[in-house]
Amino acid sequence: MHTRTLIAIAGAVVLTTTAVVYIGLSAVRNRGAAVVGTAGAVTLTPGPELLARSTADADRGHLVTVSATDPGGPRAVSPVSCTRVHAAGGTGICLRQDSDLTTEVVVLDEQLEKKREVPLFGLPSRARVSPSGRMVTWTVFVTGDSYSGGTFFSTRTGILDTATGEGTRTLEDYAVTVNGEPYSAADVNFWGVTFAKDDNRFFATMSTGGRRYLVDGDFASRTVRTVRENVECPSLSPDGTRLAFKSAVDGGPARGWRLSVLDLSTAAVTPLAEPRNVDDQAVWIDDRTVAYAIPRGIGHSDVWSVPADGSGTPRLLLPDGESPAVLG
Template identity: 90%
Template structure:
């Protein structure tokens, strides 16, 4: 091969690489614009109504926020230009966890029209997002480098809370005073995830991991305290009437065997395993006082939202194809 041909090949290679870089940067910028789009949301709003909000996993609009009719959730979809990795909404407030091209995660608070109200860098991988029923409190969980709550060596969790009214931020629940079985617990290896708020915007439930145990904890935002309630309860979700918690529990206490959905009655401590027997690695949501919804992965980059009765009866049914992170807006 002569010198002229080698030079020509090198030039073509450089141009090709530059083209790929420009395309990548352009796509990343487009994703970033989508994640903070402020007035171009079209038919998608967070106003109260009989609709479900989900993150789309469909080809063509993957990651975008969409709404569907609560009476026809498998029907027409209204698609927003806003993209998130995790999402939740309640009381006219939306919480969007998104990742930039540099893999930094941002918490984005949205108003009813999907306009960005606040943005906070979180520096972790998105895991959970939840908004209190009133829309005042938002809470999130990200994975960060450290010890895993499931016994691994590479990741731990950081869970925080933002009061959107006062602007007060709790960066990590690890700063709260912890009580285990009624005794102060000054141990550093605690991890929290999966917060769910009561209607008073102060009390909450969450999961805490420490010493190889996973606990349901009852928290107080104002007092900065949490106390353990019972073991093997993960990703709790409080029912609209405030009487029950949907949660996932590790099969035989071993997360490696997967998780089973159940419902805990807070007054009687009775647990009802639900009719969904597949592995559900999600924080379920309540569609109403009788039904919970959750995402089940399907293939690569696809998930579907399913629902099941909250009393252990019935059978699971497909609710929203190609969706995840569901939230009931009605």
């Protein structure tokens, strides 16, 4: 297990370095941060609200909720802090980083009370909850894999069934099929899981041999199979027919990423009307709109949205926020 998962691309190394700097700054600024401007209690109860991690100076790192119909309006602020967060079906996942580079994966109930905790070593990267709230997944950056000589960052992605307690610490243990053939390699690497409504099927990104694939996974059988290349951080639409994803510009992550939508039945790809670099796992606001975070200076970011059919222009959805989730 510990001799696998290299992100075998220079751009990803740049990304992880940026993540280390950002997380370090966030950890420093979170100490002594004040919780202000509450407009009611923060809960994960399903309803017409958006959840996010605040990047405002006054409540940096704290979980906030806003009205889905007025996301720029008053926000409720929770005392709970996370580095990455997501929620659905009344369940939340909160990735918290300690000063010794360990990460706590905390499963939260509707009232933000801790239901379960999984200690990990690494830097928080991605977090997702299945639409029902049953399945949770996380990705962390790690170092020390033997094939990389301890020089590069790799990732470790796990999945937990909160109903049964069953799970896997790393998708590297799954049987992999590449282009219809069984595949095994030391550098297989996963990140960015998104769940289907059946709490079994999922999609994710797999990297190996310098290539990045969209994979279709099966939790029960512990298998994944490749679907197509240059698809990262997929996000399944509420109707289950499309995937929003980021793709490396000209196949090179060092050039940045652009958002697109993949139709699963036709394999048609629709570039979205967001010209900026989007290094995020997008979320669907509804079947017509996707949202994502764009950094703004050091330690700040905003949540933007754009139509999923390639039309329109980007719209500022939630100032001073990141890691958004739709509760309703």
